[in-house]
Amino acid sequence: MQRNIIRTRLHEAGIDNFLMAENCQQALDLAIKTAPDLVVSSMYFSDGTATDLVQQLRANDLSRDVAFMLISSEACHHTLDAIKQAGVIAILPKPFEFTHLLSALQATISYIEPDSEVIDNLDFSDKTVLVVDDSQTARRHISKVLENIGLTKLILAENGQEALSLMVNNQVDLVITDYNMPIMDGAALIEALRQHPTFCEIPALMVTSENNCAKLDGVRQSGVSALVDKPFDIDAVKQVLTRLFD
The missing domain is CATH 3.40.50.2300 (Response regulator)
Structure with missing residues (x-):
């Protein structure tokens, strides 16, 4: 039925x-x-x-x-x-x-079906994004969504600690991170970014299924640029990225 x-x-x-x-x-x-x-x-x-x-x-x-x-x-x-x-x-x-x-x-x-007109209008081709998530399937899904809106320069990390190490030797324009990760979670990563003299101005987008209001309030106070829910909604991401890169 x-x-x-x-x-x-x-x-x-x-x-x-x-x-x-x-x-x-x-x-x-x-x-x-x-x-x-x-x-x-x-x-x-x-x-x-x-x-x-x-x-x-x-x-x-x-x-x-x-x-x-x-x-x-x-x-x-x-x-x-x-x-x-x-x-x-x-x-x-x-x-x-x-x-x-x-x-x-x-x-x-x-x-x-990536929309070539949307990709041309947004023109993110020169931006490098660091995707941080301990789930390989989540990293692959987020990467595909980003590629569909023209973000093809991607660096992948499994946790916050690995992300910080990669940023030492790579130019990064945006960090997209999960919240719950082992070793260093998304909240700790964002705090580290905001306290770092080189990385403090890099926009950080958190993608999370977390529904604990107290935890999310703490993330907002730590300096996250935007929060996006999982599932990773393409239209919501386009709106956030347009604002961050405007």
Whole structure:
């Protein structure tokens, strides 16, 4: 029944080419075989969860860049955080508003089809971005989004300490960092940047699924230039980057 509801709403949005799966393994097999533009999934299946599915998709070279959308009534932060870290396009509540679906589909289009006109208008080609995240899948997802808006000079780090080391020998125009990381987290990284005589003026954008208001208030006070939620929304990122590089 849920599959039919989702298919009906997608049809209303103008999408009619569907493949249907009942569990994680079927979905993974179909994704590897057919390379779909988008996987739309609920959270729980007989053989696993959407988190299991997206992690398996990201681990396979044939499906690792497939756009992934979750539709779920799940509200547990810990459960949702795991799938956010894997790089999803959107998470829609159940039931979802049609306008939310349209926004998520637009984000999918921006993810899989870079807009050359947008890239030319923004002209970030001379900017170098340091992406800091302990998750390889998150780094890859953020990198793809940045490349789709013209930011192709990317340096990758797994934690704040590695990021600071890389900045010693590399010119960096923007730091995009996760919050929760081992060794040195995003908050500590931003504090270190703001106290460093060479790096203190470099814009720092934090991408996080953290919902602890006290922690986020501390990050804001430490000197973060902007906060962006996971999933990494392309339109929101374009607006922030346009402001930071204006």
